[in-house]
Amino acid sequence: MAKALSDDYTEIVILCEDRQQEVFIRRFLKKNGIKNRRVRVLPYPAGRGSGEQFVREQYQFEVEEHRRRAAKLNIALIVMQDCDERSVEAARARLEQTVNRHQNERIAILLPKRNIETWIRFLMDGGPVDESEHYPKLNRESECHDVVDRLGEKNEYRLTPNVPSSLRAACPEIRRILPAKRCVQSSQ
Amino acid sequence: MLKRIYVDNFKCLVNFEWQPGSSYINLMLGPNGSGKSTVFDCVESIRAFATGEAKIDALFPSSTLTMWQKVSKQRFEIEWDRGGSVYRYELEVEHSEKRTSNWVSHERLYFEGKPLLEFKNGEAILYGENFSQPTGTYPIDTSFSAVSLVPDSGLYSLLTWFKVALQRTIVLQIVPPMMDESSIKVTARPLRYFQNFASWYRYVSQDQGVAFRLHQELKDVIPGFSHFKFDRVGEEATVLKAVFDQKGRSQATVNFSSFSDGQRMLVALYALLHSLGAVPEGLDTSQDLPSGLLCLDEPDNFIASREIQPWLIAVQEELRETRARLLMISHHPESIDYALIPSTGEDFSSFWFSREENLHTRVQPIVPDQDGGLKPSELATRGWLRP
Numbered sequence: 001m002a003k004a005l006s007d008d009y010t011e012i013v014i015l016c017e018d019r020q021q022e023v024f025i026r027r028f029l030k031k032n033g034i035k036n037r038r039v040r041v042l043p044y045p046a047g048r049g050s051g052e053q054f055v056r057e058q059y060q061f062e063v064e065e066h067r068r069r070a071a072k073l074n075i076a077l078i079v080m081q082d083c084d085e086r087s088v089e090a091a092r093a094r095l096e097q098t099v100n101r102h103q104n105e106r107i108a109i110l111l112p113k114r115n116i117e118t119w120i121r122f123l124m125d126g127g128p129v130d131e132s133e134h135y136p137k138l139n140r141e142s143e144c145h146d147v148v149d150r151l152g153e154k155n156e157y158r159l160t161p162n163v164p165s166s167l168r169a170a171c172p173e174i175r176r177i178l179p180a181k182r183c184v185q186s187s188q
Numbered sequence: 189m190l191k192r193i194y195v196d197n198f199k200c201l202v203n204f205e206w207q208p209g210s211s212y213i214n215l216m217l218g219p220n221g222s223g224k225s226t227v228f229d230c231v232e233s234i235r236a237f238a239t240g241e242a243k244i245d246a247l248f249p250s251s252t253l254t255m256w257q258k259v260s261k262q263r264f265e266i267e268w269d270r271g272g273s274v275y276r277y278e279l280e281v282e283h284s285e286k287r288t289s290n291w292v293s294h295e296r297l298y299f300e301g302k303p304l305l306e307f308k309n310g311e312a313i314l315y316g317e318n319f320s321q322p323t324g325t326y327p328i329d330t331s332f333s334a335v336s337l338v339p340d341s342g343l344y345s346l347l348t349w350f351k352v353a354l355q356r357t358i359v360l361q362i363v364p365p366m367m368d369e370s371s372i373k374v375t376a377r378p379l380r381y382f383q384n385f386a387s388w389y390r391y392v393s394q395d396q397g398v399a400f401r402l403h404q405e406l407k408d409v410i411p412g413f414s415h416f417k418f419d420r421v422g423e424e425a426t427v428l429k430a431v432f433d434q435k436g437r438s439q440a441t442v443n444f445s446s447f448s449d450g451q452r453m454l455v456a457l458y459a460l461l462h463s464l465g466a467v468p469e470g471l472d473t474s475q476d477l478p479s480g481l482l483c484l485d486e487p488d489n490f491i492a493s494r495e496i497q498p499w500l501i502a503v504q505e506e507l508r509e510t511r512a513r514l515l516m517i518s519h520h521p522e523s524i525d526y527a528l529i530p531s532t533g534e535d536f537s538s539f540w541f542s543r544e545e546n547l548h549t550r551v552q553p554i555v556p557d558q559d560g561g562l563k564p565s566e567l568a569t570r571g572w573l574r575p
Contacts, residue, residue: 008494010409019529037408037498043525043563117563142508 009073010040012177015062016080017044017051023141024148025078031152032178055081060098076177078105080128083113086131088169108173108182113166123147128162159183189513190357191274194265196333197254199226202548208515209553211537212507213500214490215527216517218541223549225361227541228483234264234279234378239354240336241377250287254564256547261293261416261443268353270478273300275350277335279347291330297347304347306335312340317346327381352467353478356512358460359456364452369428369444370421382456386428386444390418399461402455405502407456409495414439449557457499460484465510480512488520498521521565528564540575 012034014025022041029039042058044051059079066077083091091111101107112119117135122128124147129135138144159168171183190208195201200223208214216224230236233247236313260283268275275297282293295307306313312334316323323343328334340348370566371386378388392458393416406546414433428444447455464480488496500523503514519522528538538554552575554564567573 010494025204035408036501037495041526046531046564142397 001002009075011038011074012040012076012078013062013066014039014041014078014080015055015058016041016078017055020120020137020141020144021082024120024144025080026147027145028152031149038064047124052081053082055079056095057094063099063101063106063107070106074109075108077107078177080110080112080116082115083111083116083131083166084115086113088113088166097149108170110170110173111166112163112170118164119167120147122137122146122162122164122167123151124160126160126162131164131166140174189269189480190266190510190515191269192265192267193231194263195230196200196263196288197225197259198230198252198262198264199223199254200388200543201226201230202254202257204441204538204551208513208539209537212255213505213516213527214514215523216515216539216541217519217524217538217554218572219571221542221543221546223551226549227363228419228515228517229263231266234266234277235237235357235359236336237279237329238333239351240276243291243331244281244333245331247279249281252316253283253287254548266360267290268350270349270353270436271476273306275299275353276301276398276488277350279333286413292305293335295329296334297350299302299346299350302491304344304350305335305338312337314344316343320377323391324327329363332513333383334423348470349476349478350478356478357387357483357485358480359485360487361504362453362456362462362487362489363489364449364456367444367452367456371418371426371428372424378460384515385452385456386418386426389416389428389459390426392459395463395466397432398466400461402459405462406455407546410451416444417441429472449490450492450495453487454495454499456500457487457491461499461502464506479510481515482512485517487516487521488518488523491523493520496520497526500526521563521569524568525563540573 012029014022016022017023026036026041030036042062045054046142062077066075069075079095081091081095086094092109095109110163113131114134117137118129118131120135120138121135174181190193192205192207195204206227218224218394223318223562239245251532254263262281267278268376278294278296280293292307297304298419303315305315306383307328310330312326312328314326315321315322315324319552324335328570335347335351338344338347338439340351346455358378359380360382366381366383367385368383369386371390373387374390375384375387376391378384383505391425399416407411412432412434416430417429417431421427430444430447432440432442434440448540460482464482466476491499506512507514516523519529539551540554541549541551543549554575564573
């Protein structure tokens, strides 16, 4: 039984800090037609606070691996790291210290500020959020599915004026992976 | 879901107690021979006994007594959570002095600490749903489970729920070369090594939803796969076949036996997953049905490492959907590294089994390493992954 191995490979590698980030990105990708088996999440460490270090340490390696293979395979890399107290720009600069991305590379860096819970709170409530505040974690990571579905279901983001700046900054990053994806400013 | 198991004097399990975590997936780790599969043996024997599948001598022969002990009694307890309320099942098996025969010395079932059934000295006392007064006393052969003999009726709905929970428990150590493609009759219960795969699949695929979801899944996993079908061979037997699409040509049909071991394993794993939500025949779906419990012994054997994470993701989604639980023994780095991390709000999801001086088994939760840089699988390989 011949198996078309050449077509069966991981298209998107996710480098993230924790389960909540993983669930968020996986769901977003699924809603955009990318099946789970095409996505590989690098197992992140279980220890609290060690996810940030893990992403920082793996970043250069994964970018270089991506470059080594991108000419032959249709692959992408999504990196997610909480900003915590840094600005998005500072967090990105810190990550890219070791290696800079080229303009057309399918490498997205998503930097929720203060963390992924901030985005989830905004998507759930729609109201303004304080990007310096700690919002509580969900009881179960999968509770974000509905709001992520709404975010990802059409071929566009519809961003309200209250959108946190770090989520707005994620739009061009997502377009590196999904070029057809548009960000639309809504008046709501 | 299974909340606690206690076993005494069964193979290497002596005064052994384990409380699985609340995670959908509980990973059971430890060296070879540390007793992980023995826990599954025990769960399977209790299930088979209390659901009336086999008698005491077949399930708890004297060879299951702990070899370095002289005690003639074996004790088993399991606790099962039902929406915050707890069932407690107790079984005591006694062996004759010469180990030539054995019998039930007592069997009890409680709900929230109150008796539903007590079986002792060959006499079973049944209690109604108000627990206060026995509804009847019955003489029963001590090689049988009294619980299994109680008729499934509204009068004993609490007891029936517990039996259904056991019926929905599946313990498997899948051996792909043993998965038979032929089937004489439909069967709802998979055998331990999945020898009767075709017969079981005939049963679960009667639910069109299960068959459809499995076919959709396998189209991604096995390129060209279209669907399974059964062809009749002779008077009674049927053979499981797979139909493949071929570009520009008509479909090709191959026997299941032509699948590789890895492909058979993938088919088995995804079929099990999609069967979890199916409601067994004869059960009232309007009732509060117990969710399933799947106990898989090294399911990540045989399959490519590339397949493990997608399967684990599919497992998490299906378990979340059906509220079923998976107890999984694994030595595979992919499974260890991915499944070891507990999710928010969940208890420890991984447990370390060990035996001191080759004696009895002990189990402890594995606390994620807060500081170290080594992957859990590397720690396990070095023997450093300790509670």
